[in-house]
Amino acid sequence: MTTITPTPDMEINVDIYTQELLLAASNHSIPTLRRLIRENQLPGNPVNVKDPETGFSPLHAAIAAYEPEEPQQPQANGVESNGEAAEQEQEQSAGGSAAETVKFLLQEGAIWNDLDLNNETPGCVAKRIGAAELYEIMVDAGVRAELLLGRLDGYEALSDDDDEEDEEGEGEVEAEQEAEQQEEPTTTTTTTTEPTTETEEATNPSVTNPRYLDSTLTFTNDRLLDADQNGVMMAWESTIMEKSAQKLLPTPGLRVLNIGHGMGIVDTFLQSHQPSEHHIIEAHPAVIAEMKRKGWDQKPGVRIHEGRWQEVLPALVGEGVEVDAIYYDTFAESYADFREFFSEQVIGILEQDGGRWGFFNGMGADRQISYDVYQKVVEIDLFEAGFEVEWEEIEVPKLEGEWEGVRRPYWMIEKYRLPVCKFMN
Ligand SMILES: C[S@@+](CC[C@H](N)C(=O)[O-])C[C@H]1O[C@@H](n2cnc3c(N)ncnc32)[C@H](O)[C@@H]1O
Structure with missing residues (x-):
């Protein structure tokens, strides 16, 4: 196996790519986001990149750039407008709807409760700036993720010696891994976030x-x-x-x-x-x-x-x-x-x-x-x-x-x- 040590050039490219993604998110430009995601060279899902200075993910950036007077995207019979013409128009104006951008990022696998360096989730930002519609979208995303987590709780990994069943189970394992990226909210009756290192275990023991x-x-x-x-x-x-x-x-x-x-x-x-x-x-x-x-x-x-x-x-x-x-x-x-x-x-x-x-x-x-x-x-x-x-x-x-x-x-x-x-x- 060959190990690739990142060269300074590669690091610069990653930084530029991250900044382009965050900029596209704050411009609410879905076509640019879609193109950048397609061209992704990073390991992992690019919609979860973080700005090193603020900890903003693209979701944070899209929500923080919301302006109340911003025109809403036209919707036909409740169906999201993402046709080609609408996209081109959006690309030209480089400023679509924050709501559509947030929904797009969520569909692409953005984590609903990722924290920025201010200890805020994207939904917290929406609440703070009074973006009620975006807040509701984030709540619904959280509900979907938590319900999926809850359903997968009862799922048991299939044993290695049954190939046929293993294939059937693959989708669920992937879904489980994706859902596990989402941090479960803590409750007074529970602390569900598991510490990851021994030092952490000593200073922050889990409440079981x-x-x-x-x-x-x-x-x-x-x-x-x-x-x-x-x-x-x-x-x-x-x-x-x-x-x-x-x-x-x-x-x-x-x-x-x-x-x-x-x-x-x-x-x-x-x-x-x-x-x-x-x-x-x-x-x-x-x-x-x-x-x-x-x-x-x-x-x-x-x-x-x-x-x-x-x-x-x-x-x-x-x-x-x-x-x-x-x-x-x-x-x-x-x-x-x-x-x-x-x-x-x-x-x-x-x-x-x-x-x-x-x-x-x-x-x-x-x-x-x-x-x-x-x-x-x-x-x-x-x-x-x-x-x-x-x-x-x-x-x-x-x-x-x-x-x-x-x-x-x-x-x-x-x-x-x-x-x-x-x-x-
Ligand atoms: C938050 S306190 C309850 C406070 C109570 N409502 C009051 O008004 O003071 C939780 C209690 O549940 C008990 N407890 C925890 N796990 C339990 C379990 N599985 N079955 C029964 N009691 C449990 C704890 O020992 C503790 O006394």
């Missing part, structure tokens, strides 16, 4: 459920932290817990199940609605010990179920337990776990007639676009699992100073969307 369940916890009045200083639960979430309990138990005497006791905030509010049965599933031994110390096992109607919901729920169903309401708020679990919960488990334990359930909606809450993407993703997955969901938007208190001593601020947006889910008619 087994690691968390093994870790020593610190309880204070206003927070519960794990051994890596991750915020497992914080007192600022109290209004959210109070409102959730109110919506789930509108009248006294109902049967409720809470998954994840944490600081006991939601359980305290649930108790105040006088449930006739109050089941609590909790997996961390230190939380269980704290619950008992505080006398939770003696409270009216309370039954503590020790262990992970994955094991406890099937046992409760086997026992014939049925409840009118469920609240779900765990920690260090993935979106796939959550989806498994509502797709497989809720049906077995929630009263069919009028039963309702809710969850702590913290997925992607470290940036607005991820929050918006995940709201749509979860809505689609809930619908597929047979649930309708109603959202109520509520204010979140100002959180300045709140994150001192916490490894990662997991809430960076202004409003919380509180979900209540019910079986579809």
Whole structure:
């Protein structure tokens, strides 16, 4: 094998090519972009090149150059105008529509949530400059990517010794690799971005459920932290817990199940609605010990179920337990776990007639676009699992100073969307 060491000339060509791509993107010139992509000499997909000074990808550049008064491309019957005549016209004016350019780049495989050096995704730029149409295009791109990732989660690579099946699986593997380039939004219940090096692992250990369940916890009045200083639960979430309990138990005497006791905030509010049965599933031994110390096992109607919901729920169903309401708020679990919960488990334990359930909606809450993407993703997955969901938007208190001593601020947006889910008619 011959190794090619890049000569200074080659580097200059790469720089020029990158700058040409970024310029074409900011001019919204689809024909030039198409030509440059065709002529690509770079390894990898050229639509994901980055400007070394700003970290802008072509998507960032196309969005940052948006001007509100810019003429929209004519559309026939909702079909995108990309005919030859329109392209020539665009080439001549060197300034087509930002929306069409963004859609074109996405079709060519641009990554929807690539970060620039200002820590902004292209969608964040759209939001900041008030480009609502472009923001929506970016949200939809995020939803498509996340849904694909979610679907591929269940895909298992085929074994080497079955050639025929291997061929069938190739497309899926490619799609999986492409989808994996997209960073999954973080949630308060999960950190899905895997560290890549050992040094990184030491300074930024990944939050997995087994690691968390093994870790020593610190309880204070206003927070519960794990051994890596991750915020497992914080007192600022109290209004959210109070409102959730109110919506789930509108009248006294109902049967409720809470998954994840944490600081006991939601359980305290649930108790105040006088449930006739109050089941609590909790997996961390230190939380269980704290619950008992505080006398939770003696409270009216309370039954503590020790262990992970994955094991406890099937046992409760086997026992014939049925409840009118469920609240779900765990920690260090993935979106796939959550989806498994509502797709497989809720049906077995929630009263069919009028039963309702809710969850702590913290997925992607470290940036607005991820929050918006995940709201749509979860809505689609809930619908597929047979649930309708109603959202109520509520204010979140100002959180300045709140994150001192916490490894990662997991809430960076202004409003919380509180979900209540019910079986579809
Ligand atoms: C965010 S806290 C819950 C906070 C709670 N809503 C409150 O109001 O204080 C998450 C809790 O879920 C528990 N947990 C994590 N994984 C679990 C699992 N698989 N099954 C049951 N509990 C789990 C954690 O130990 C922790 O107590």
